[in-house]
Amino acid sequence: MSNFWLLKAEPDSRIVKGKDVKFSVDEFESVKTSAWEGVRNYEARNLMKEMKVGEKALFYHSNCKNPGVAAFSEVSKEAYPDYTAWDETHPYYDPKSNKDSPKWFMVDLTFKSRADHFIPLSLLRFISNCSSASDIPEKVAYIGEEGVRAIKSMDLVTRGRLSVQRVDETAWNTIVLMAEKGGWDALELDKKMPSTAVATPKAKSGERSTPKTRAAPARTKRATANTKSPKKKPVEDDEEDESDVYQESEESSEDNYEDDGSDYGKSRSKRRTSLRGTKRKARGGDDDDGDYTGRAPRRKSVRKN
DNA sequence: GCCAACGTTGGC
């Protein structure tokens, strides 16, 4: 069976080590096929290693003014070493990776089509914050309760930082339907949004910090960072081997395809106090299979400028 | 630009 995925790319310019790492849907559509280099997060990398040729993937614009699903694509080449990690001048250079034992991998994705209606993250969040079917905007009521449930369970809304995610079939079908039918362009809701709650149990009142459910993650984008001083050892993985893939990217930019400009709610909870120490463990992994995370890089293009 | 979320480092 085939899996469905979601890959992020940054549509806005961002200079890293002198090079622009942006990769928007416009560029993707024009180049058609692109290697997803730059992913430096173990969990994201491991997911890429699972990708098979022909599997479908959502192309998501991230770290931009209007983040959301912009296009549909397909895996056109399974995981292979991300050689950009060996290039010292590359934004995502990782001194710990080398040709003999590549630490990072990438896949090639081929552009298939644009979403007729760009699906903003704000809408997906809004839907995922609806507690009952009656809260769902009529304009998108066609996704049904099943669609709502599927969106609520997406990593995109439950753990935003992973740059390469798995998408279940129902969620995939729901996104495809929404991209096809749209309907929210005129919505204006905003008022509701329960705030960031959603799937993870967040403890509100008593709070504890530890969210037990979450744990790990991977970040996405931004790359490497390994340039810092050599600190400790990462748990990476490296070795593992065997197959795995990896990828990533993000994008965004202004696009509003369709409009959307609306925000279906925003709200973030504020609560600061860091809960940081609470536990959390990593997900990826190191080694093999694990998942873990590393950081994922952005994607492609390194253009300079 | 702010800052919540969370992965990573690294002392112990």
Place this chain on the structure above:
DNA sequence: GCCAACGTTGGC
């Protein structure tokens, strides 16, 4: 192996 400090991701 635990966990506090630190650095990043990335939405807003």
